[in-house]
Amino acid sequence: MKETKHMYKIASLFSGCGGLDLGFIGGFNYLGRHFCENSVRVVFANDFDSDATICYNSNPLLTHNGDCKCLLADIRSVLAKDIPDYDILLAGFPCQPFSNAGKRKGVNDKNGRGTLFEECERILKAKIEKGVKPKAFVFENVRGILSSKMDSGVTVPEEIRRRMEALGYNVTMQLVRASDYGVPQSRYRVLIVGMSEELGAFDFEMMKSIIYEYDIPSSSYGKDEELLLGSILQGVETKSDNVFWRYTAATQHMVELIGPCVSGKEGFKYFTKGFTKKDLPVDVTKGKSWKDISPNLLPPRFKRIYDDPKKYHAPKFYRRFALGEINGTITASAQPENCGITHPIENRRYTVREIARIQSFPDEYTFGSIPLQSQYKVIGNAVPPVLAWVVAKALIKKLDEYGLHK
Numbered sequence: 106m107k108e109t110k111h112m113y114k115i116a117s118l119f120s121g122c123g124g125l126d127l128g129f130i131g132g133f134n135y136l137g138r139h140f141c142e143n144s145v146r147v148v149f150a151n152d153f154d155s156d157a158t159i160c161y162n163s164n165p166l167l168t169h170n171g172d173c174k175c176l177l178a179d180i181r182s183v184l185a186k187d188i189p190d191y192d193i194l195l196a197g198f199p200c201q202p203f204s205n206a207g208k209r210k211g212v213n214d215k216n217g218r219g220t221l222f223e224e225c226e227r228i229l230k231a232k233i234e235k236g237v238k239p240k241a242f243v244f245e246n247v248r249g250i251l252s253s254k255m256d257s258g259v260t261v262p263e264e265i266r267r268r269m270e271a272l273g274y275n276v277t278m279q280l281v282r283a284s285d286y287g288v289p290q291s292r293y294r295v296l297i298v299g300m301s302e303e304l305g306a307f308d309f310e311m312m313k314s315i316i317y318e319y320d321i322p323s324s325s326y327g328k329d330e331e332l333l334l335g336s337i338l339q340g341v342e343t344k345s346d347n348v349f350w351r352y353t354a355a356t357q358h359m360v361e362l363i364g365p366c367v368s369g370k371e372g373f374k375y376f377t378k379g380f381t382k383k384d385l386p387v388d389v390t391k392g393k394s395w396k397d398i399s400p401n402l403l404p405p406r407f408k409r410i411y412d413d414p415k416k417y418h419a420p421k422f423y424r425r426f427a428l429g430e431i432n433g434t435i436t437a438s439a440q441p442e443n444c445g446i447t448h449p450i451e452n453r454r455y456t457v458r459e460i461a462r463i464q465s466f467p468d469e470y471t472f473g474s475i476p477l478q479s480q481y482k483v484i485g486n487a488v489p490p491v492l493a494w495v496v497a498k499a500l501i502k503k504l505d506e507y508g509l510h511k
Contacts, residue, residue: 111505113240116191117150118225119198120175122160122472122483123167124464125245126150128493129195133166133467136337138321140494143501148189150175156479157486163474166467180224185231193500194242196225197488222261226268233272240304240504242269243496244297245488248280251295265297274299275306284324284431286312287491288465289332291324292434294488296496304507311499321495324431334449335376335389335428337462344468349456350477356441357452359423362398366427366449367391373428382429390429392449394421425449432463437485444485460484465491 117126127133132142147167152158152175161167161175168174176183198221225244232239244265253261266276276299283292298307313326322328330336341347352360366372367388375385382390395403400411410417424445426432433445439454441447446454455463457472457480464484472480 111144111501113145113192113501113504114190115145115147115149115193115195116188116228116239117147117175118180118194118196118228119221120150120152120161120195121154121157121197121486121488123150123164123175124466124487124490125195125197125243125493126161127164127166127466127470128488128490128495129193129497130167131494131497133470133490135465135467135491136331136462140491143494143497145193145497145501147173148191149173151178151180151183153177153179154483156475157483159475160472160480160483164470166470180221185228188228190232190235190237192240192504194225194229194239196222196242197245198222198225222265226272229269229272238273238301240301241307241500242274242297242299243500246295246297248293248295251280262295262297269299273302275302275304277307277309279309281309281312281492282324283465283489283492284329284332285326286316286323286495287321287332288489289334289337290432290435290463290465290489292489294492298496298500300503304504307500307503309499311503312495315495315498315502319498321491329431330380330382332431333376333382333429334426334432335373337432338428338459339373339376341456341458341462344458346461346471346473347456347458348477349454350439350481352441352454359395359398359404360441360447360452362402363393363395363423363425363447364397365452366393366425368428368450370450372450376428385429390427392427392430392445393425395423396421423447435460435463435485437482439481439485457481457484465489 115129120126126147129143129145131140133140150173155177158175158177229239250261255261255264262278269276278295278297280293280295283290300307316323316326322331324332372389375389395407403411423441424433425447426445427449436444439446448455461484464487
């Protein structure tokens, strides 16, 4: 893969364990593909979660070129003048206030997390006032942010657009599905991209062109066989961090009542080099959920939902994706009631390495420096690196078109 020519400086806020930053840096291998280094250098990274910063700082893929260490601090306590000048601001500000898996307090979140995008505004504004206006920014959040509203009644994304346009940026935003961009996961996220107004506007169609240019598998644009669980889970049993967090007794009982997907381990035999989806028997593509439990064996709570599906919208709790499916969203809680976290064949939670693969982290990216439960949390909170790499390639290509970097 070709490398870009210029070096762009990155400031990263709410960096987590580094998924977004890794995608922008590049230079990693993922399931047989090399994602080349991009011409960027991280000059500042920050998160308030100690587990996330430990994980970030212990990974050579992020720090091997002498890039900065991730600073452990609440961004609200960081002075803008202490952040080095940069070209691109990255920020995956906390999603919990907007997530459908949470209480959705939005801007009224008691911890103030619903308005942390204002910190992005503060830090951008300070650089503009200093006369070193950043060229672009990329914000990422859950799709629940699209319906979250400010006290004024406007949605949070529109408020972000208004504020960023006031700072002199053209703002485009889109709900994207990670599996369209090389990630083996049907993870929907909102991307908000701003470019300094003299540079034009970011075009999300450029991400599609990157998929074709670099021959990346996509659920919409081709080669989606490579994103199926039967492909992703191959060989993972040999990895040292192939360990899993055990369910509680009650949860384990539910998982065992549902039972493995029909194909069993025999299903792996269909996922050989060059196979197509047409080669897969129907059983290999059929997942399961709590709805596969006999009604007379359901716990009272689930029996109520079963008896009145319209009232409860018949949710698919305890979803088990089959080998012939693309996995659903992996969340930070890693609980089967709000994400497909159960292995298709074995009655257990996915291992750390399995969810890392589903999130498109390379196998050499390590998480073992923090407690097991925390590993699930930081991986679930992360931006998938391959999605971030596609965004980076498209954005850098757009910036390079203008020949702006000196």
